[in-house]
Amino acid sequence: MSSTMSDAPTTGTLEVTDEVQISETERQLVLNMGPQHPSTHGVLRVVLTLEGETIIKTDPIIGYLHRGVEKIGETRRYSQFTPWTDRTDYLAAPLNNLGYIMAVEKLCGIMAPERAQYWRVIMGELSRIASHLVWLGTHALDIGALSMSLYCFREREMILDIFEKFCGARLTTNMMEIGGFSRPNPDGIVAMIEDFLTIFPERQQEYVDLLSANPIWLARTRGVGIIEPQDAIDWSLTGACLRGSGVNYDIRKAQPYLIYDRIDFEVPLGTHGDVYDRYLVRMEEMRQALRIIRQCLDQVPTDGPLMLNDSNYVIPPHDTVLRTAEDMQRHFVWVIKGFDAPKGEVYMAIEHSKGELGHYIVSDGSPVPYRLRIRTPDFVNLQVLPHMARGSMLADVVALIGTIDIVLGSVDR
């Protein structure tokens, strides 16, 4: 009963920290992984209880990036909080903008003009591709395909260039406003997106050539981390983690928002529920995103308002602010005081690249939300990690963390 772990392996950041139980036949040891481990995609710490190389228990410890975004939201006016949504999931900032803005618009009972809705879909789908590219690059990097990350970030640069052209920022875009877009579309933005739509399919074929028939990739992903469909629902999974298990729940189809009901696209579903199926689902989602963007570019009106003309909730257009006294006063009041949102509570869910992103706003009728709850998809998805990891090998943990697709800024908020 009194043996020590002096001969325990200590490599890199994987350190033996404690030893909980030693018997004649089995020895469990607690292994601390992270929070500065390269495969945890940020500051995630996982405390693993091992028996040999088999995982008995997994305890993800989060909160290293907790900034109290929800508390901050209770002190900011509705229009002031939009930049904070960029910082929750910083890899898909336009989608976060969209989720929050749509929640506020739902609360106020307003709807963006049709042209702005199309552009929101275009930017949201580009953001989904960018988020999936980072996921694919880092996921493959964890498993051992180093070159994938270089290729993926190369294509992500094109999307970030489009964002920069469109709104001036690359990462934390703060792209959308309550009521639409406040800036006119820059010249040449359509050509940039067309360019991307032309180039990306063959680039994606390169990823497929690199990975889909790669024996190492198949060995590390097939049959690993299987989630049964009923378990996926039980664990409240959403997004590709749920659809990889074959459950058909995509909010773009289930409760269509914006103009998604006019777009023809498919929802890919997995059959086995393992890491490889979730990879296939996300790859297909990128192809479907291209289809959506293609149709949006064909359907979007070339002129028309990008911003709702509403005197209560929407910032007045810039040119009339400079020309008319009424709009200048409205602009002043809107910026200094904010607007009184209707009393009530709304929960607005959109299909984020990682799952269901829900914003729950309780309004007491003041310019500041009384309670602002952000239901981030990866926070809820991450809690399935102990369920997936139980009984699997230590080396699979990096594949399992990667397949959930977490961003710690979004998990910790």
Added chain:
Amino acid sequence: MAEDPTRKQGETPPEAMAGPAKSTSPGPKDDPQAPADNQTAWADASPAGQVSEAADRDDTEARAALELAEAARVPVVEPAHDQTGLAIIDPGWVHTGYWGPLDDSRHPAIIALRRAFGDAIEEVTFFRDEVTVRVSTPPLADIVTFLRDHDALRYRLLSDLTAVDMLRLRTTPRFDVVVTVYSISNRQRLRLKTGLLDGQTCPSLTGVHSGAGWLEREAFDMFGIIFDGHTDLRRMLLAEDWDEGHPLRKDYPIRGYKQYVQPGFESPTPRVRDYGRT
């Protein structure tokens, strides 16, 4: 058709609910342009087979099931688009593709809940396209189980669980625990709210949905709400030795209670307003 153990048939079914549900009889003919698969999703959920089986067994039960099926066949709301760019302040906020009854006497989930739980269903409110059901605290887990296991309703996905500190909006009870459940096959979202006094425990939903585990831990971390039956109620986002209370409470100062010494400054300027606590 398996009987739900949580359904209390002994409770008297409220007659008021049965009347309008039968008289209005909304059908697909109300809206000929309704998307077909919207209809089938909810129509499959309406217990048509259940009716015929139940009719052999019990007359009252069959009538109840019929009413439920009747109420489940709801009209589809056509999406309203604003082409001109002018504001439409629609009280119903007709969401693109949203459909469902904004009437608690016709909402199938509320009819079923009222029949099964009676007085535990305290209040039903509608705002925009959303339904909020205020329920009493003790049967919360039973209600969520009922909604999960019901053959027609099938609210099987726990969408969200959080809390709201109602300190500045009302005197008592202090907290609201908000549970959002979603039915994948019916495309319906339902929000349950229950009021909690400060210090009162809430029944844990971890036995119903495994996904409630972290959400309840977060609610405990942020609000200090104890979930009765949760096996692993630790700090979630804050440090495990956090000793400054629960930050999303309304009486928690925005920058925390403590004053921290800034490196490089001899005497720290107080950055925290005094909220009656040193």
